[in-house]
Amino acid sequence: MAIKERMSGNEAVSYAIRQINPDVMPAFPITPSTEIPQIVSTYIANGEIDTEFIPVESEHSAMSATIGAEAAGARSLTATSSAGLALMWEELLLAASNRLPLALALVNRTLSGPININCDHSDGMGARDTGWIQIYAENNQEAYDNFLQAYPIAENPNVHLPIMICQDGFITSHAVENIELLEDETVREFVGEYQPEEYLLNPGKPIAVGPYSVSNYAMEGKKNQEIALENAKQVILDVAEKFRAVSGRGYGLFEEYKTEDAEYIMLMIGSAAGTAKQAVDDLRDQGKKVGVLKLRVFRPFPAKEIAEALRHAKAVAILDRCESYNGNGGPLGGEVSAALFRNKVMIEAVNYIYGLAGRDFTVSDACDIFGELEDMVQNGKEVEQYQYVRLRK
Amino acid sequence: MKNGIEIRWHGRGGQGAKTAALLLADVAFKTGQNVQGFPEYGPERMGAPITAYNRISADKIRVHSNIYHPDYVVVVDETLLDSVDVTAGLKKTGAIIVNTAKAKEEIAGRLNGYEGRVFTIDARKISMETLGKNFPNSPMLAATVAVSGVMPREKFITEMRASYEHKFAKKPEVIDGNMKALELAFDHLEKAIKSEKMSLTA
Known part of the structure; x- marks a missing residue:
């Protein structure tokens, strides 16, 4: 019981x-x-x-x-x-x-x-x-x-x-x-x-x-x-x-939330994934095909499995709650991009840094990111490939 | 979370706003609801402004952000009205509850033009009368339950007695005082809600 x-x-x-x-x-x-x-x-x-x-x-x-x-x-x-x-x-x-x-x-x-x-x-x-x-x-x-x-x-x-x-x-x-x-x-x-x-x-x-x-x-x-x-x-x-x-509770290397037919997928680790799932539900109500891939196991890194899960998406937003100070993105951004390349999954991949030092991440932040991915793919909008969420300008 | 309510607490470090939010989560859980109770931490020091939050829903709660468009705001310390925009994002259909000895009209004039319902309660007076000390969180908790209607009064009182009996197992002498504080606060708010309804129909 x-x-x-x-x-x-x-x-x-x-x-x-x-x-x-x-x-x-x-x-x-x-x-x-x-x-x-x-x-x-x-x-x-x-x-x-x-x-x-x-x-x-x-x-x-x-x-x-x-x-x-x-x-x-x-x-x-x-x-x-x-x-x-x-x-x-x-x-x-x-x-x-x-x-x-x-x-x-x-x-x-x-x-x-x-x-x-x-x-x-x-x-x-x-x-x-x-x-x-x-x-x-x-x-x-x-x-x-x-x-x-x-x-x-x-x-x-x-x-x-x-x-x-x-x-x-x-x-x-x-x-x-x-x-x-x-x-x-x-x-x-x-x-x-x-x-x-x-x-x-x-x-x-x-x-x-x-x-x-x-x-x-x-x-x-x-x-x-x-x-x-x-x-x-x-x-x-x-x-x-x-x-x-x-x-009665199942777990994998990662959780896929409404990704099956998703054109745009947000990939992240931790509590913000729950917030992103709410954004997915809200956007699905508007007919948007979006989903969340929540990484549970970061080590060992399920590179091939992630690449396969993203293969049919048009774009992925890779969210890092950590800065690598390398001028090229966060740890997840780097590793997921490498996984996509090695497995010949040539989709758009944008790396977002969010939530550093407790900066909040909201449902509307997640909606904005999905919106940006869509704008990039559908309208050819130039999107910075490595950028910060909710940063004070 | 589509069905449910969101509450934001404003207090000062040491006043028990965080404890009140956690107690509310506790008591709402016992009535079979899904709950979240969490504080927003800044530098930990007595007297610094702190914020705490509740989500209470029949649905599973997944969102893990702070609350920007609360249904209810609870202000445990009225001096915060000078420094914190307590009504920021507060829904017009909701309400704000302020701990103060001042008249409701006076407080209402200091809420940046908030158009929703305003309730005041002198939690300090209730606490001094029932506990002999200024612990505003019990009366504020009761006020919040009364205004938000997250659970019926009887259920709330029963569950709170059980909570206090557990929490104060080694200090049983404070249980009755706390229960009295809850009842007095509930009486006060029920009266305020009733008179507000009457003035609306008049």
């Missing part, structure tokens, strides 16, 4: 952690972290779970301790946001290259400066090349559902990689919305007990974690890591299928 509740995104992820009851959670307990470590430590203090909580002095230490615990054979996780993730950077790469299936609950917020606390994807996107799996959510429900799927994906023997479950800072992390929760028992059966194959605290079967590798072998190690990330794609789909069986 699904439990109908209302919760913020932070509460939803904390609730998922309570239901999973992981072994170890090291976390830096104050700003820039989120309410998640606070809520989980309350569950622990109340005796609802027996997770070992380690308050550490920085996020660098939080990720180090999580790596140590996971390497020892414990199901481990941490949680952070914004500058906290930036401080973990060196360790993020170690977690992935040592093939440790730990989890990180990330609340996406901007990086300084100027100093600002609000949502954008600079933190998560900054970690896009660290070898982690990254899954993003539109709302509290998806943040919860994605977290429940995290360990079954990460711990799969064909994957063995760390996983980042991301949601939009404040917009979903602090917003109270309706949610459907699974029963504790259902979650425990779905996630299962952690059975590490090789780990440090395993008498009689010693291993080394993180030793030096000479140039003659290190490159193969890196390629193996890349193969594992590619393997994750199928595992993510398999786990989603199992999740559908227990929850």
